[in-house]
Amino acid sequence: MNVVFISPHFPEYYHNFCSRLKDRGVNVLGVGDCPYDMISDDTKNSLTEYYYVGSLENYDEVYRACAYFSSHYGKIDWIESENEYWLELEATLRRDFNVTTGPQIQDMRWMKFKSAMKEVYKSAGLKVADYIKLDTLDEALEFTKKNGYPVIVKPDNGVGATHTYKLKDDEELKDFYNHKQDYIDYILEDFVPGDVVTFEGVTDKDKNILFSTSHYMDTSIMDTVNDASDIYFHSEPVEGKPIYEIGEKVVKAFDTRSRFFHFEFIKLSEDKPGLGRKGDLVPLEVNMRAPGAFIPDMMNYAYDVDTYTIWADMMIYNTCFYEIERKYYVGYVGRRLGIDYELSDAEVADKYREYIKIEADIPQVLAQAEGNHIFVFRAKTKAKLNEITKVIIAHKKKKAAPKKAVKKTVKAVAKKVEEVKEPVKEAVKKPVKKTVKAVAKKVEEVKEPVKTVVEETVKIVEKKKEPVKKTVKAVTKKVEETKEPVKAVVETKKAEVKAAVEDTVKVVEEKKEELKEVVKKSPRARKAVKKPRHKSKKR
Secondary structure, three states: OEEEEEOOOOOHHHHHHHHHHHHOOOEEEEEEOOOHHHOOHHHHHHOOEEEEOOOOOOHHHHHHHHHHHHHHHOOOOEEEOOOHHHHHHHHHHHHHOOOOOOOOHHHHHHHHOHHHHHHHHHHOOOOOOOEEEOOOHHHHHHHHHHHOOOEEEEEOOOOOOOOOEEEOOHHHHHHHHHHOOOOOOEEEEEOOOEEEEEEEEEEOOOOOEEEEEEEEEOOOHHHHHHHOOOEEEEEEOOOOOHHHHHHHHHHHHOOOOOOEEEEEEEEEOOOEOOOEOOOOEEEEEEEOOOOOOOHHHHHHHHHOOOHHHHHHHHHHHOOOOOOOOOOOEEEEEEEOOOOOEOOOHHHHHHHOOOOEEEEEEOOHHHHHHHOOEEEEEEEOOHHHHHHHHHHHHOEOOOOOOHHHHHHHHHHHHHHHHHHHHHHHHHHHHHHHHHHHHHHHHHHHHHHHHHHHHHHHHHHHHHHOOOOHHHHHHHHHHHHHHHHHHHHHHHHHHHHHHHHHHHHHHHHHHHHHHHHHHHHHHOHHHHHOOOOOOOOOOOO
16 A cells, blocks of 8 residues: 655654554655655654655645655555645645545535535534625624624634634724735634534544544633633543534534544533524534644543554554543643743653653644643543643732732822822922012011101101102102012012922923833733733633
């Protein structure tokens, strides 16, 4: 048997698919865009031959690689990658090399486009969230009038939760529409409240399920991608559960012959008119390839089997030789760079050494959805699994939560203002009060001499009427002489008051700038900045 495997070196653990085939005598022919000297020894040892191409996006190069294999090893029996990104490349090569195992290019629409998947679900009698293709803003606004908010917007043909957002009102919808990527075709769908539950496994050529399991997403992939937060999920049994019944319906509805499959459902957290009651499962999307994020290994640890071998035996013998029996609960935690955790990676590894099965750094291209550093661990009980998860994701406690920190900062600013306010009041109050007193004192000092002069003048007038005019002039002159000093004193004090007030205002402005700098430099205040739009809640 000749099997061409596209990109056997990435993700790094995909050499397991190849090695299980090679161990069974299959010619495993790898085509990749990484030079041979740079691929791992595990990958090299898992292949019969490796053909390097400059780019897997260049179809002519990949075609020549397959033509070379065909001329040296004979007819190609299978072309696989187990990678969502290369499904169309696989299908095109199958057509050109007459490979009948696996989906053909005409099958890609229902495998890749979420809108097409919904039509298949409906044909199988399954209910799906209402949706429209996001063509015009008016149609989108009309859709929200009918269904209400929130709504989910996502690429019709997309991988994972990239470019997927939860919108809560007309303003966010308009903003998204005006700034969306023009090269992406989006769909707008009604929000379905609940958590994502998966169903994955391997089928034979007649769509019989050889092996299957389920995983419960404790965090929303959409949230973790958009917020760069921790991601964690765990395995769940499927035997005798509703997930198996509905999963089997989906297997039969789609062309799942001889495939590794990965389906996603939403488990309703509340009743949803037109969809179901709390706890019901609503189909979300299908993936005709192995699940990512080390889930194949998690399946191994839960059942003490080897899913890579099950997949290889399906291709060669169309059967599974394992007795399937669940033995453990398995958990996954993906940590993020930049988060201060209660325990370091090394401390976690030391504390739970007997439970941890995989610890690895994740390539940046996958880290957005999987985390930067991951732990896969297993336990006999779900309680123990939950304990380990809680410890791994625990963040160091902060002195105050962001809101409290901001509140504390505001109080500090208010206190600082109060401290400045009193000196300012005093700075203004004292000079004015002092000036008023000085003026009053001056008036009192002048008042008596004026009074004496007037009284003496009256006496003189009574005694001498003739010199009255002269005396009046003398009195007027005296008053004028007295008026100017008083006016000068008042003007002088007025200038002093004005200067004091201007100096005080300058002090207040300087204090204000200092306070602004204090607030800007506060790390807690910076962390309280409003988060960007289009973020989602748990889905």
